[in-house]
Amino acid sequence: MQQLVFAVGTMLAxxxxxxxxxxxxxxxxxxxxxxxxxSGVEASRNLRITNAIRPWLFLAPxxxxxxxxxxxxxxxxxxxxxxDRAGQSFVGASNYVWMLNDGExxxxxFNNFLWLLVVPALATFFGLVIAALTDRIWWGNIxxxxxxxxxxxxxxxxxxxxxxIYDYRAEGTExxxxxxxxxxxxxxxxxxxxxLPFWNNFFLMxxxxxxxxxFAMVILSAALRGIPxxxxxxxVIDGANGWQIFFKIMVPQIWGTxxxxxxxxxxxxxxxxxxxxxxxxxxxxxQVLANLMFDWMFRGGGDFxxxxxxxxxxxxLVIPIMVWNIRNAAKEMKGH
Amino acid sequence: MNxxxxxxxxxxxxxxxxxxxxxxxxxxxxxxxxxxxxxxxxAVSGWWTALSTSTQNIVARAxxxxxxxxxxxxxxxxxxxxxxxxxxxxSAFGFSSREPTAxxxxxxxxxxxxxxxxxxxxxxxxxxxxxxxxGARGQRIFFTAAVPPRFTFDNYxxxxxxxxxxxxxINSLTVAIPSTVIPxxxxxxxxxxxxxxxxxxxxxxxxxxxxxxxxxxQMSLIPLxxxxxxxxxxxxxxxxxxxxxWLAHTGFGLPLAIYLLRxxxxxxxxxxxxxxxxxGASDFDIFVKIILPLSFPALASFAIFQFLWTxxxxxxxxxxxxxxxDELVLTGRLVNLLGSRGGNWEILTASAFITIVVPLIVFFxxxxxxxxxLLAGSVKGG
Numbered sequence: 001m002q003q004l005v006f007a008v009g010t011m012l013a014x015x016x017x018x019x020x021x022x023x024x025x026x027x028x029x030x031x032x033x034x035x036x037x038x039s040g041v042e043a044s045r046n047l048r049i050t051n052a053i054r055p056w057l058f059l060a061p062x063x064x065x066x067x068x069x070x071x072x073x074x075x076x077x078x079x080x081x082x083x084d085r086a087g088q089s090f091v092g093a094s095n096y097v098w099m100l101n102d103g104e105x106x107x108x109x110f111n112n113f114l115w116l117l118v119v120p121a122l123a124t125f126f127g128l129v130i131a132a133l134t135d136r137i138w139w140g141n142i143x144x145x146x147x148x149x150x151x152x153x154x155x156x157x158x159x160x161x162x163x164x165i166y167d168y169r170a171e172g173t174e175x176x177x178x179x180x181x182x183x184x185x186x187x188x189x190x191x192x193x194x195x196l197p198f199w200n201n202f203f204l205m206x207x208x209x210x211x212x213x214x215f216a217m218v219i220l221s222a223a224l225r226g227i228p229x230x231x232x233x234x235x236v237i238d239g240a241n242g243w244q245i246f247f248k249i250m251v252p253q254i255w256g257t258x259x260x261x262x263x264x265x266x267x268x269x270x271x272x273x274x275x276x277x278x279x280x281x282x283x284x285x286x287q288v289l290a291n292l293m294f295d296w297m298f299r300g301g302g303d304f305x306x307x308x309x310x311x312x313x314x315x316x317l318v319i320p321i322m323v324w325n326i327r328n329a330a331k332e333m334k335g336h
Numbered sequence: 337m338n339x340x341x342x343x344x345x346x347x348x349x350x351x352x353x354x355x356x357x358x359x360x361x362x363x364x365x366x367x368x369x370x371x372x373x374x375x376x377x378x379a380v381s382g383w384w385t386a387l388s389t390s391t392q393n394i395v396a397r398a399x400x401x402x403x404x405x406x407x408x409x410x411x412x413x414x415x416x417x418x419x420x421x422x423x424x425x426x427s428a429f430g431f432s433s434r435e436p437t438a439x440x441x442x443x444x445x446x447x448x449x450x451x452x453x454x455x456x457x458x459x460x461x462x463x464x465x466x467x468x469x470x471g472a473r474g475q476r477i478f479f480t481a482a483v484p485p486r487f488t489f490d491n492y493x494x495x496x497x498x499x500x501x502x503x504x505x506i507n508s509l510t511v512a513i514p515s516t517v518i519p520x521x522x523x524x525x526x527x528x529x530x531x532x533x534x535x536x537x538x539x540x541x542x543x544x545x546x547x548x549x550x551x552x553x554q555m556s557l558i559p560l561x562x563x564x565x566x567x568x569x570x571x572x573x574x575x576x577x578x579x580x581x582w583l584a585h586t587g588f589g590l591p592l593a594i595y596l597l598r599x600x601x602x603x604x605x606x607x608x609x610x611x612x613x614x615x616g617a618s619d620f621d622i623f624v625k626i627i628l629p630l631s632f633p634a635l636a637s638f639a640i641f642q643f644l645w646t647x648x649x650x651x652x653x654x655x656x657x658x659x660x661x662d663e664l665v666l667t668g669r670l671v672n673l674l675g676s677r678g679g680n681w682e683i684l685t686a687s688a689f690i691t692i693v694v695p696l697i698v699f700f701x702x703x704x705x706x707x708x709x710l711l712a713g714s715v716k717g718g
Contacts, residue, residue: 011514062526069587076559152699154648160688311554
């Protein structure tokens, strides 16, 4: 309880501190370069100066935090990846050479590519289908809310939920895991799903698909509603059926949004760590890059060189999407 | 589409949406139902049978020979096997662990030493012997009983007190509240500058923010861990503190905050600001008196995102706050329980539900803002 009071206190102090900073610097700036009540030339000169300085005063705290917490670490991670486990002596590319020869790393890369292929595709597909279907029924909004709900659940919470579904009891005893109960009901043998090498990847992916479908659905649903009605009406008049309208008229018009959803989920997949940690911690050949990185960060007291090298690999995989995003944002701003 | 072409499909649409909704909600429903079940029932039957009567195999021990009474020339020990259990009706019983269901309720079993054991359906039993019985330890009685469904909050009471979930709940709140509020003001000022104040380099800064949106957290961990250790050692304070994690969450949340708010503010009508400027208002006044109130929906969207993200986060909390018993947040505690209490589903389900209940409340009450934020937050394509 005491720490909660401390937290609220810090929060108020932080907010007041920020407010004081923004107000105070603006006040001082106006004090040094006053523009009110001065002669024309001086006023306009001071106004020009304050207008040039003020944006940077507004930006300073944000730029400072971004630099410390994102820009500096990115550079330093690259630096660490070229150094030994304590970050002391330069070792060249040997962390990367180690990586290429490490079985666990190759396993992670393979699994990550599986994840990258399956999760964005399935989540986007389900999201699109659900968005299209729920638009046609009166209880569509209720259905959407329920499908969107897993979005609010933490990866760890979701891992517990699904571990319960995959729960395994020895053959012959009553299964309390839903999946095994269904398998047994259809006459199959119960399986310890998350320990089956290769296939367990898909059981873990199901969790992320379950969480992310709601996100895809919300965005794609808005995009579908933004399609001009004339295009659909024209297709109906030409005698197109439901499938044709959906796949040949509607989907092509929202390719841009589909790509955005796809790339956003792709990035999330590259960073996913909690699910694997909670479900298998990389055992039974289910390791992924983000969990491997976390593992090396603390394994045997922590190997910063190898950990950073793995982080750099994740970063490199993200860069194409980053460039694509920046170009899109720039294009959009020119349109404004 | 006219109704005539739609109607044959309507049923198929309703059914498939129903199926999808079931697929997406059943996992969570199963967790909630399980967490409310009696732990003995939870361990032996699926949650979908929660409302039906289940059978349970129980072992009871009859009282010792000192409680026997003499009746009609015979020695009798009597009692109730159901005493102290939640079970309702005995269907079968036995006296050895090899054949725990050898006899039906009401039948009489002949024990090895000539005693006769009868267990009735209502649980009452009698051990009858011609000779005086001996021994302080009573006969073991195995029986199968029908157990009526039982729901209880015991699991919650247990995890909140004994498993440290209560303390972790406070820790999670301590992490999440300042981490949500502090970035908002910082980001709002920066977003205003990026949206409405012309200065050289603005386009580049916006591009940088968009780029930083997708930088994986993993890139930040090691250098920041080193930095925190260095700062901690320099000032002689612990490296893992709440202040440290608040600032870390602030830094990681800023790109999204700035991006969301800038997009929103850039869409506000220019005329409002220009007329205010003509009236002699400074940028500071315009921001505080006009932009900030108008941007409330965007601020709310970001606050919800950031709260969900900081509450649900595991990685930042473990790295910057630590994994000790006192500072574990809910997600970290849950991962620990998964390791140490892997088979105790009554503990795991109740703990998991406590960790997800706050985000779910936020989600259901503020869903509107969440959707709006999502739509504004994803970089628009094409």
